Every structure is written in C-alpha cells, then in structure tokens.
Amino acid sequence: MNDGRHLAGTQDSLDVVNNDVSRLRLLFVVLSFVGAGCARPAGVIFPPDDRAPVWPPPPDEPRIRWLGQLATDADLKPARSGWQAFADAIGGPARINSVSTPAGVAVSRDQRVFVTDPTLRCVHVFDLNARTYGAILDVDGAPLAVPADVAVDGPRIFISDSARRAIFEFDAGGRFVRTIGRDVLQRPIGVAAAAIEKQSGTRLYVVDAVLHACIVFDAAGGELFRFGRRGAGPGEFNVPTDVAVHRDIGVLVADTLNFRVQRFSHDGEFVGEFGARGDGAGDFAMPKGIAVDGAGRVYVADAQFENIQVFSSEGRLLLAIGHEGRGPGEFWLPNQLDIDDNQRLWAADAYNRRVQVFQILPEPPARIEASSAQMR
Secondary structure (H helix, E strand, O other), X not given: OHHHHHHHHHHHHHHHHHHHHHHXXXXXXXXXXXXXXXXXXXXXXOOOOOOOOEEOOOOOOOXXXXXXXXXXXXXXXXXXXXXXXXXXXXXXXXXXXXXXXXXXXXXXXXXXXXXXXXXXXXXXXEEOOOOEEEEXXXXXXXXXXXEEEEEEEOOEEEEEEOOOOEEEEEOOOOOEEEEEOOOOOOOEEEEEEEEOOOOOOEEEEEEEOOOOEEEEEOOOOOEEEEEOOEOOOOOOEOOEEEEEEEOOOEEEEEXXXXXXXXXXXXXXXXXXXXXXXXOOOOOEOOEEEEEEOOOOXXXXXXXXXXXXXXXXXXXXXXXXXXXXXXXXXXXXOEEEEEEOOOOEXXXXXXXXXXXXXXXXXXXXXXXXXXXXXXXX
C-alpha cells in the first residue's frame, strides 16, 4: 500500500508539472501574438507633406521646402519589436534622449547627424540609417565643457570647445584622436574642415571670438597661418562666430558684431563682403551661422531676425526663410547651419530645442535653360 500511495503521489506531481508546462506554453503563445500585434516597422523620418511650408510661397516657384526636425531620438522612428512593446508595458517606456540647446550641426556622408549641445555638455549623434542614438560626452576621460560647433571630414569629427580652448578630433567610431589648437586658441566657435585643391590633406578653419581671427590648421593639427584681427575694416573681425569653406567661392566668415559676411580666398586673402547693420532685407542684426550649397548660394542664420537669409555668391539677397515662432520653419535663436550631400539644409534652432531640416529644391528647367542661354 505504501508503494501505491507513492505511485499516486508521483503521478499527481507529474500532472501538476504538465499543467504548469501547458500554461507556460499557452502564455508564451499569447505573448507572442500580443507582441507581434504591437510590433512596428521603422517609420519614414521625414515623410512627404503637401502642407509643409515652402519658400518663396505660392504662386512663386518654391526653392526650399521644410522637411521636419530632430528633437529627440524618437524622431528617428526606429522599428519596434513586439517584445520591446511588451517590455515597455511591464517596465515603463525607455528613456527619451532630447536635445536641450543645439548650437552646431554637421552631417556625415553616412547620414549621421552631429549636434553640439553646450547645456548638456555633449554632442548628440543621430544615425539616420541605423535609426540609433549616441552621444560624445568626454575627451580622453575629461568631460566636454562648452561644445560650440562640429565639423565632419570623411571619418574625422572635429568638435570646438569654447571653454577648453581647443578643437578635439574623433574618429568615425567616436574614439578620441588628438587635441588641436591648445595654447593657440582662446575661444574657438565655428569650425570647418575642407580638402583644398592643390593642397595636401585637409585644412581646418577655426574662427576665434576672442582672437578675432580665423586660424587655419593642417591635417595633423599644426597651425598653417591665420588671418584677421579686431576691427571693422576689410579682413578685420568683431567676434566672428562661424566659417564655411567652398571649393570655388573660398572661405566665408560670419563677422557677427560687424553685421556682415566676409569672403576670403582659401589662403586668407580678402575678396569682398556683404551685409550691414539694419532691419531691411539683406541687412543683419546678429549673423551667426553660415553655409554654402552646391550651387554656391550662401545661407546666413540671424539670431536676432530669427530667420535664414539666402544670398548669391556675390552677396545679392535671393530670399528669406522663417520668422520668430515655434512652428515649422519658425525660429527662436537659430545658430549654426550645415548642408549635406543631399542638399538638405540643417539649422540648429537653439531655444526651440531642435534641429530643423529643409530641402533645397532643384532649379526649375526654364531657369536653367535661361541661365545657359545667358552664358552662351
């Protein structure tokens, strides 16, 4: 009889185990279906929108269209698995990484967007292809202090830090490479990297708001030359804040407190200037960011006018983008600019805590034909 009771108890235990296994299997099946139902494919980061603002407005032919913005890593619209949705439901949603006060912006050829953020003391990295977010927080173990601007040259990333008085170079993987300009720079702000024809390697152009000059470094970080000094005359600066380099046009500097843009050769020889203090079209109140598109048009962000003005390479005003506000194409302290290989204009919109993106549209065929006829 003891053997019988033992066998019966064993069978009861096996029944309990089998029931538990069945319940677990059922739970797994249910969760799989629930998870699959909550799965979400990657979204379109900048979806087409017929209602998006354009410049100039109709009935004129549009030249620039608003595409969208990056303010948090959620704007990357990554794919979401069902299990991620389930984990969010159990443990709460994942932490959102947000931009606080964007100052500089640069876009690499592999579609990574680098955004300097002096308030958070970091450089945000939005990968548009991988739909991932990262950040550069320190330099060789020491934190960034006031990252002001960023430039990209192939796999090389250059970050200007105004408080640490230097340019920091990183490789494509975000690993620190070298310090440039220590004991040379005083308050570096705008930075641009470019390969100059008939010159060996990349040149790094840095405008310094205390030195009132543009300092040029070679690919290894050695100073080549500098141009500019404090003043209001041709080739002189009063708190320059940004610099752009174009293979044909040369070097353009946002000469902020002289309320103008100055143009130089790649070797720092003064070529010309445009702009003046005022409140009319083509005037400046606080020019801060500057960029040049593939056709040689010059884009200047004005932090006082809360807009971006577009000029020909000779300084003729073509159009203006935006005004003060928080909506699409509106600004609150616009800062540095960049134009990527897809002819998209990226604007650091500091107090709106975002980077706005605009598409530069192709020239209308009729205008191209007219230009070709004039050249003939």
